[in-house]
Amino acid sequence: MKKGQDRRSGWTGAALALPTWLTLGVFFLLPLAILFVISFGQRATYGALKPIEDLGAYISSGKFLANYARSFHSIYLQIFWRSLWMAVVTTGLCLLISYPVAYYIAVVAPQRRRNLLLGLVVVPFWTSFLIRTYAWMFILRTEGLINHFLLATGLASKPLELLYNNFSVLLGLVYGELPFMILPLYASLEKLDRTLLEASADLGAPGRSTLWRVTIPMTMPGVVAGVILVFVPSLGQFIVSDLLGGAKTILAGNLVQNQFAVARNKPFGAAVAFELTAAVLLLLFVYARYTKRKGQDVLL
Amino acid sequence: MRRKGFLGAYAWLVYLFLYAPIAILVVFSFNRGRQTAVWEGATLEWYSSLMRNDLIQTAVRNSLIVGVVSTAVATVLGTLVALALGRHEFPGAGFTRGLLYLPIIIPEIVLGAALVTFFGVAAFRLSLVTVVIAHIVFSISYVAIVVRARLSGFDRSLEEAALDLGARPLAAFFRVTLPLITPGIVAGALLSFTLSIDDYVITSFVAGVGATTLPLQIYSMLKVGVTPEVNAVSTLLLAVTVVLILIAQRLQQAPAERGAS
Numbered sequence: 001m002k003k004g005q006d007r008r009s010g011w012t013g014a015a016l017a018l019p020t021w022l023t024l025g026v027f028f029l030l031p032l033a034i035l036f037v038i039s040f041g042q043r044a045t046y047g048a049l050k051p052i053e054d055l056g057a058y059i060s061s062g063k064f065l066a067n068y069a070r071s072f073h074s075i076y077l078q079i080f081w082r083s084l085w086m087a088v089v090t091t092g093l094c095l096l097i098s099y100p101v102a103y104y105i106a107v108v109a110p111q112r113r114r115n116l117l118l119g120l121v122v123v124p125f126w127t128s129f130l131i132r133t134y135a136w137m138f139i140l141r142t143e144g145l146i147n148h149f150l151l152a153t154g155l156a157s158k159p160l161e162l163l164y165n166n167f168s169v170l171l172g173l174v175y176g177e178l179p180f181m182i183l184p185l186y187a188s189l190e191k192l193d194r195t196l197l198e199a200s201a202d203l204g205a206p207g208r209s210t211l212w213r214v215t216i217p218m219t220m221p222g223v224v225a226g227v228i229l230v231f232v233p234s235l236g237q238f239i240v241s242d243l244l245g246g247a248k249t250i251l252a253g254n255l256v257q258n259q260f261a262v263a264r265n266k267p268f269g270a271a272v273a274f275e276l277t278a279a280v281l282l283l284l285f286v287y288a289r290y291t292k293r294k295g296q297d298v299l300l
Numbered sequence: 301m302r303r304k305g306f307l308g309a310y311a312w313l314v315y316l317f318l319y320a321p322i323a324i325l326v327v328f329s330f331n332r333g334r335q336t337a338v339w340e341g342a343t344l345e346w347y348s349s350l351m352r353n354d355l356i357q358t359a360v361r362n363s364l365i366v367g368v369v370s371t372a373v374a375t376v377l378g379t380l381v382a383l384a385l386g387r388h389e390f391p392g393a394g395f396t397r398g399l400l401y402l403p404i405i406i407p408e409i410v411l412g413a414a415l416v417t418f419f420g421v422a423a424f425r426l427s428l429v430t431v432v433i434a435h436i437v438f439s440i441s442y443v444a445i446v447v448r449a450r451l452s453g454f455d456r457s458l459e460e461a462a463l464d465l466g467a468r469p470l471a472a473f474f475r476v477t478l479p480l481i482t483p484g485i486v487a488g489a490l491l492s493f494t495l496s497i498d499d500y501v502i503t504s505f506v507a508g509v510g511a512t513t514l515p516l517q518i519y520s521m522l523k524v525g526v527t528p529e530v531n532a533v534s535t536l537l538l539a540v541t542v543v544l545i546l547i548a549q550r551l552q553q554a555p556a557e558r559g560a561s
Contacts, residue, residue, distance in 0.1 A: 013388025017396050020381040020440055024399050027437050028411075031418030035410075038417055097314060104311040108304050117311070119549055124318050126491065126545045128498040130515050131534045134522055135321035138328070138336070141526065145324060148337040178318065236407025238501055243522070253409045260413055260505065270417065273410045284405055 039270035040064040049267070067271035076255065076272075083252040086166070087234035090173040094181040094230045095223065097174070102185035103215075106192070118186065125179035133172050133243050140168055140244070164246035172240040177233065181226040188222025221291065228287050232280050252276055322538065329531035336528055346532035356533060359517035362428060366513060367496040370435035375489040377436070378443025385444070386451035400441045411438065412505030419506065426508025434506045435496045442495060443488035446552065450484025483551040490548040494541050
């Protein structure tokens, strides 16, 4: 291609991207920047921001870090710890449950049924998280389906407390995030070269060692993508813990929401939001390094 | 062979786990009984009571307005930026990719908090407009990804052939590129609309008084108590999104199937 044409193509490309730059610049990057600045501020009595009179003194006194310092109090550390272990357990369970399913769809199931099986995963992937969570609330609550069944059959004499505990939150998280694990696993299993599996079998490897030494290592990119896709939203989860956990299982997401909607302490909410973001970005940085090394294809 | 059967049975069990709760919800939306966990015969009563519920009517209207407007804008912006990334080398292409990934990656709750803070600082009154803006922000990326996938799905030589045969760039775009990527654009738009009418977390931050969307309405209803109406309205929302997703899915699969035949 000629130089001149190249330059024109560059200008066209920039012009096509310009509306997105402007929109996301003003309504995404700028808000994040403002949130970041506010996380160093303090709130006034009625939830407004306290004006800072002497910026130099404010910074040198270390007050600007007060929100971040506060977030390390044991009551909040407890919430972060719960968010972390729940996200880890959710991710682990999703991976364990999903891998055989993805393997079945991509490798074992008959070709003609593959699209249907895949479509059945895609539908919950895109449908309302809120409604899918609510479905469990409907089933688990005191007057819910399970308790009704237990009482009617005499298996229990009084309704069980199935909601508002760690179990119900974990169940809701795994249920909600499962499709986000199955899809990336499927994508990498589907690309897997079948002849490698046959070669391994032909050379006398038992099924199990083919799985551990060929299939799983070769589908690691899918595993890593799935882990990220499940772990990140679990960490910032808010709906599941609110509906299925109630006040007893507050997660980091609920803490942020609460500071904005109820406690009206935006600076503290902002600080927690950025700690959450930092954790997520750190994880993605590791992921980006990993995919770069593997020469993975990217979406955009 | 036995192991394969075992794996199949396991997979169907997981599908049962995925679908049973939704199926139960849908079935019980037709339940006559007010005491929602006991089946007392079929009725459409809750659906007709939805039609008479002003709060739900308003919420549906708001959701449709937000969905249509945000989808229209996000589809145009997302398609343009996908064309930029797929067909042009330009300064800032890497930055643009990162910029598009970020809204997907950042926890929803952070985006909601950032937007409501921004609207506060900029003295934007929270309303349907702020909801539309928020939905545009998180939808652009999805449209861009779907259209970009479609663009890389067909051969660039088709456009080059048009140019070589003397078509002006704009004519080549409208008569070759655009018809080819239209299924991708439509699929992206459908997904954007689905995300919009389903969104709760971000909307809950930026919706002002009188800007209650359907998910917000459902949430406040089920916070008060589980009623048959909640099941009915949830079923309707599910039905709409499932239809949209299935259409989008078909459109995205089209090129591969054609290539195979």
